[in-house]
Amino acid sequence: MKVFFLACSIMLSVFGSIAQVKKTNTPATTPAGFLIKGKIHGITHGEIYLAHYFGSTQQVIKDTAQADAQGNFVFQGKEELPKGLYLISFSQNKYLDVILGNTNFSFETDTLDPINHMKFQNSAENEAFFGFQKEMGKRYVDLRKLEMEKKDPSQIALVRKEIVQFQQSWFEKNKQLFVSKLVKATFEPEIPPFKKKISTSKDSTEFFQYQFTYYKKHFFDNLDLNDERFIRTPFLQRKLEKYFEDLVVQQPDSIIKDADILLTKIKNRDVRRYVIYKISSTYETSNIVGTDAAFAHMGEKYYVGEAALWDTTTVRQMRDRIKVLKPLLIGKRIPELYLSDPTGKRLTTSSIPGEYTLVYFYDPDCSHCKEETPKLMAQANYFKSKKISVLATSIARNKQQWIDFIKEFKMESIYNGVDIHLNAKTGKEEYYTDFLKTFDIYSTPIIYILDKNKRIIGKKIPTDKIQDFISFYENRQKELGIK
Structure with missing residues (x-):
């Protein structure tokens, strides 16, 4: 049996375009090309990989290097790398996340405690990134210790307050850096207090409805939907999946409405393409009866209707696919046999x-x-x-x-x-x-x-x-x- 989904071919088209090395709107701080020098104590020889995330489930290898006996290695190329969150894989199942903004920097760490022993040169993004991880790691260790020892609640509350103050200070200090956006994207929207006193079951229902409505409306507030660097992180894909799985009613009308509302917020070409692809492919292959109507809508409005975003083959394939699907949507009279x-x-x-x-x-x-x-x-x-x-x-x-x-x-x-x-x-x-x-x-x-x-x-x-x-x-x- 041959099983074919249009999403497969569209994925190749989108991936091939988005994954290309290209200039972004971020001002360049280095000449074209990249030079990343690393040293990881504890490694003696072996291949090291540099890859960027493509959503949360894929990584795209951009370069490989060979470590010497002291753990030194160099990634180098003449073409500019796309900005985003990268990983450096140095042994099986071991890797470091690094941010590529400036693509000419060096670092040194070890295999025993890569985060706390990390030192960077010429990379403000990564100095802030690893500094945040180190400080938060220490503070959460202290907090967990207090909680396990069942200390005075006021003491625990004070430590929690200090953590929040540290985060706020860190965000203010690094607000010009992509790492600030990156960390912020991991935060859930903060729901304001419910103004009404809860006295009855009806009040409780209103309270939960208020929380859900606010949370859904502000779900993407902490993620910049027009920064294409988020395509090369796990966070945009995770947010999309959680939103459409947990917050959107799995019926065609609801999916279509929420997809349209979300896409009105996205003007960046590459992010728009990515989000359109992710939503479309989800509902082309969904096991939920009737949701292929959402796929048909996405194809008609955002592929055929925005043909300039795609290559002609993708638009033609989508047009042909919609032609097959539309007469077979739920509620349609089946074509006569x-x-x-x-x-x-x-x-x-x-x-x-x-x-x-x-x-x-x-x-x-x-x-x-x-x-x-x-x-x-x-x-x-x-x-x-x-x-x-x-x-x-x-x-x-x-x-x-x-x-x-x-x-x-x-x-x-x-x-x-x-x-x-x-x-x-x-x-x-x-x-x-x-x-x-x-x-x-x-x-x-x-x-x-x-x-x-x-x-x-x-x-x-x-x-x-x-x-x-x-x-x-x-x-x-x-x-x-x-x-």
Whole structure:
């Protein structure tokens, strides 16, 4: 089976462009190129890697160096490196995070305690970065000690206050540096006190609603959404994932609304491309029924609608993908299937009765279909109790193979169809349906569930989740007062 997602090709396009070495809007402080000298005591020979983050799940290697017997190594190149948060990997699972602003600096540390023993030359960003880590590390050790010893609460509160004062002072001192933005991005928004006294359960509900609303509205306040250097850190991706997973209702209308609101705040070209890609790819491959409508919206509005952001191949692929998806969104009447049944008679989707219709696309030669089809047929009594008609459709056009499959899995009690039609004039077989382009059948088996009007209410439902889905759907209809 070939499984293809447009996100894969778009990812290559976006990645190839964003990961290029390029000039940023940050004023240059060094000539083009980079020269980074390092010494890590405790290393004797071995390869050292310099890579920048690309979101929280990928790193892009930009250079390698060979350490000598004393742990000295040099990264050097003639092209400017993109600014952001980098890691220097010096042994298996051991690395240092460093900030690349000025790309001509040196440092020295050891393998025993890389942070506390770190010394930089000619890098204000990293001096501030490691200074912050050292000081915060010491203060949190003191705080944890007091908490474990269960000291006077006022003493613990004083230490906490001193930590906050240190952070505020540090931010003010380093406000011109990217490291200040970087550290700030790790902070959650601070929610102001609730002004109303909580006396009743209604007050409590209002309190929690106030907290949630404020938190969601200000979720991105501490991250500069127009600084492209954040693409090369883990924080932008983590923020996006948390926002859309935890704070956005996983229904198309809500996803679309919140995505649009977020993108009105992003003007920087590279950040905009990155965020559009991340949201789009999330909902193209989501397992939540119906969220592909959000993907279709993103593709139509931000790929096709903002074609200047992308290369022509990406726009064309997205336009083609949307053309396939839009007729298959939840609530749409499924495109008509024109099939032949085992006796040679015409069989169409609209001719099948029932409160629900389950369309089961399969390939007789598919091993997974041979595993799932018995699970489908085992639910015959349930289907009958719910007035669910099952239309099993072979996407392969081998009549004997199709008939053998029906017999092998005892499918005679359901509707069976194949896209083979005999031309009365020529006597030749004709085919009507492009299953990939019309029904998005990129793997098999795939299940669509239709209501009595043949509108799509569920798709790509696992065979063993059909009953759960029907129960969920019917309960949802009752909640909405729909009969």
